[in-house]
Amino acid sequence: MTGDRNHEANGAKARRSTIRDVAAQAGVSVATVSRVLAGSHPVSEQLRAKVLRVVREVDYVTNAHAKSLAGAGQLSIAMLIGDITGASFAHAAKGVEQEAASRGSLTLVGSTDLDPAREAAMVNLMREQGAGAVILIGGASDLAEHQQRMARYAKSLNAAGSHLVLCGRPPLPPEVPAITVDYDNEGGAFAMTSHLLSAGHRRILILPGVEGYTTASIRLAGYTRALEAYGMSVEPDLVVHTTYEYGEGARAVRQALERGVEFTAVFAGSDVVAAGALEALRSAGLRVPEDVSLAGYDDIPLARDLTPKLTTVHVPYEEIGRSAARLALEREPGVRGEHKHVVLGTHVVVRQSVAPPPR
Known part of the structure; x- marks a missing residue:
């Protein structure tokens, strides 16, 4: 009998979990599990977390659609x-x-x-x-x-x-x-910062992106490394974190100017942010590049459409x-x-x- 029970247990363990297993263990309906997995209907964060925890615990997956796709080659x-x-x-x-x-x-x-x-x-x-x-x-x-x-x-x-x-x-x-x-995200930021430094800029306002986000952190690391190569260190008032949205670039530059932060160049974490920065600089009566230089990151088509055309980091x-x-x-x-x-x-x-x- 013990051997039979062990065999049954092993068989149950090998059996692929179903959506009904998830629903039963989570104490919800099958329809609720489907809604959580599809993300197509609003459910409470508490309920969603509970269902997803059970999904992980039972390693739920169904391969019915996988079989149909495989059949179609x-x-x-x-x-x-x-x-x-x-x-x-x-x-x-x-x-x-x-x-x-x-x-x-x-x-x-x-x-x-x-x-x-x-x-x-x-x-x-x-x-x-x-x-x-x-x-x-x-x-x-x-x-x-x-x-x-x-x-x-x-x-x-x-x-x-x-x-x-x-x-x-x-x-x-x-x-x-x-x-x-x-x-090479860090290498791109290092190269652009070095380009600005070699042009004579020493106070470069950087808008690397969202604080704590890997993309922004790595770009800031490249900026920092370039400054150190020139015997300089990062000045906190020259680092402003933003999202990668147009309005954020304009806001960051406008607020830096209002605080009296001195800078001769802006290195934006994206071309879209650079476009917003350009608007803020112009609104303040500053010319690019005669008064303030401007650089971006990404090299999307927008970079070539701006006036002046944007110096930027090309990402493939x-x-x-x-x-x-x-x-x-x-x-x-x-x-x-x-x-x-x-x-x-x-x-x-x-x-x-x-x-x-x-x-």
């Missing part, structure tokens, strides 16, 4: 973007879609709104739907927690025959079965997207390999918005 790629309105992310998404289409694969796009709980639900849903790969595009906050969360995603997707691909996010430990396609976003899709689709399904990390280069694009400081 077609893999899908799911792109999950923090902010779907971001211009740079849109170019990365374009690269993913183009590469996937050239290989006969479908591309699904979703927005996480930078919400970790929503991200977790969407990753699980894509795993449930049988996506061949899940690509997460954009930076992350709280690095330690992010590393743990990504490792869970990677192992869960790998167990289901899928892959996790990170774009523009910090790489994971070598033993985690995932792919990271990154760009479309190639990042193409590489992410190619590596995911070429990797053998279910392979329990180590973490693969690819880094693409960045470089300064010199245009018309930087000049020596006024004497």
